[in-house]
Amino acid sequence: DDSAALARVLHDAGLRPGDVVALLSDNAPEALVVLWAALRSGLYITAINHHLTADEAGYIVSDSGARALIASAALSELAAPVGAGLPLRLAFGGDIEGHGCFEEALAMAGPRLTEQPCGAVMLYSSGTTGFPKGIQPELPGRSVEEPGDPIVAIAKALYGIDGSDIYYSPAPIYHAAPLRWCSMVHALGGTVVLAKRFDATATLAHIERYRVTVTQMVPTMFIRLLKLDADIRTRHDLSSLRAVIHAAAPCPVDAKQAMIDWLGPIIYEYYSSTEAHGMTFIDSPDWLAHPGSVGRSVLGVLHICDDDGLESPVGEVGTVYFERDALPFRYLNDPEKTAGAQHPDHPTWTTVGDLGRVDADGYLYLADRKSFMIISGGVNIYPQEAENALALHPAVLDVAVIGVPDPEMGERVKAVVQLAEGVCESDELAQELIEHTRSRIAHYKAPREVEFIEELPRTPTGKLVKGKLR
Structure with a gap:
């Protein structure tokens, strides 16, 4: 109901499908209200890293063409100077100079919109020039209530996410994976538990308290959990967990093995990017048979190409491309960078610059990451x-x-x-x-x-x- 009310507020402020609403928030439930308001209005949502400076955040608001900014009062010092002159600025959880009241706007919203075109997430990823780049997918072209989201379908097929699941999200909501995973779990009827920040001891207590079934972490979180004293690690009942998913960075083989030894074969890994141009997946049994691999492709056809764009033989390192039916994204206001992500002969093959090799069974092993990143x-x-x-x-x-x-x-x-x-x-x-x-x-x-x-x-x-x- 809250997201439907906010969708109405955004519409009444003049936002229309294809427009952008910017979000400056810590891990607060209101952030998910903003997410779903955008997704049911045909809008792009651009969540902004709240550790940026005001100038850096202001650049993203300006470059994205955002027509609304919704911010947490906990970030008032950062949010106050950002987005002056936008048609709509709202603050939740308190007051921010120049912002209207989020809670009052929802309470006074008009009737629910009759049409609910599906929106999309458009996040910013720093470019090698130092200027952030907006990663803009095509709008889905369907109603938010219609099926057809490939990422949601993958979450259901690979992890069995459904209405009985309780998903624990300990990472900042401005990152691609936490934001998208929260939306996927909600789309499949599950419950989301947002942690304000990651704390290893608190995470175990939260898993026990909320009977968490699924969570997603980065390898650094694994390492901090593994460094806890044995009595802390065994103090909590973690038996509700059935899937611990990780991505975002290479995971040391020893750390992943230790997580499997501790929690059992419920560790899952995927490889993707903010661009969401493709995805690989591997579960614990497969990983134990192929240690170090990030799995086989589940979204897009995987190609490994040499510097001339020719496909590399099995086992040889090259640039990782994913082939899709259509170009899955573009870099906003940067056609040159967009072209640089495309294969020279196959425009629907895209790369984020990662290097890797594929074995005879189709398992991908990353050899390096984007140059210098x-x-x-x-x-x-x-x-x-x-x-x-x-x-x-x-x-x-x-x-x-x-x-x-x-x-x-x-x-x-x-x-x-x-x-x-x-x-x-x-x-x-x-x-x-x-x-x-x-x-x-x-x-x-x-x-x-x-x-x-x-x-x-x-x-x-x-x-x-x-x-x-x-």
Whole structure:
């Protein structure tokens, strides 16, 4: 009822199918109301990372063409300066300057809309230039009540999601997987339990308390759970769990094996992307037979291609493409980047730049990730943003930002700095550079350590050879 009321409010504010509603929220139930209001109005919903700066969030609101912004009062400092001049700005859970009251708007909403065209999720993923890119799928072209969503069908077929399931979502709702999974579970009649944030001990208590049947995590969460004392891990009744799903980042083989040993063969993995251009899937028995694999394709036809676009032989590493019947997405306002994701000879084959190989049985093994991208705690971080910020510091002559192995986060952000002439390295300067970066971009994108070197490796044409730094 609340999402139907909000759909009416958005309609009365002038939003029509194809328009964008932006969301700035922590893990609050109202976020799912906004999600479903968009999905039943033919709108795109753009959930924004609330760890961004106001300028970064404002860029996304502007670039997306959003005509409405709905924000949590818990994020008032971030939300207040964002989206001024939009036809509609609403705040829930309290007041935000320049925003109307979400709860009052719903209470005063007109009758339910008679037509409910299905909307879609349009999230932003940082580009290698440092500017976020909107990933825009085609609108489904059907009513929200009609079947036909391939992701929902996959969730039902592979995981058996139905109205009896209780899904526990511990990850931030602004990420693609948590947002889409919450919508899928709701679409299939299940119940969603939103955690404000991930805490390993609290997660086990919540699973027991709410009799959780399905949850999704990233490998960093697995590692934190495994590091709990044995008495904590055995204190709670986890017998309700029937599916623990993971994705978002490579999972260390030993960690996954330990999770299976602990919880049994209920660990499932899929490989996909924010672009949702394809998907692989693997369950525990298959993974035990093919350790390290991310499974076989369940959405799209998998192709591994060499640098010339030719299909690679079995077992050889190449670029991972998924073939679909039509182009599954475009990068908003960036036709060049969209074209770069397409195979040169097959426009409906798309890639996000990952490298991998396929064995004789069709199982995919990832060999690398998008060039230079850092995955820390399941979050994609593009080094260019930190490099751009550090390059402005007077002590820096040249800089490269890379990911280095981290036993808990998978990778952590590290800056490798060539100092300007006459500048001496010191621990104090390293900390100053970290703080300098944090003052300009979101903290999680900033380096956690700095190494000083005499000269960065570059080719005669000026191209940075990051492989030599790893």
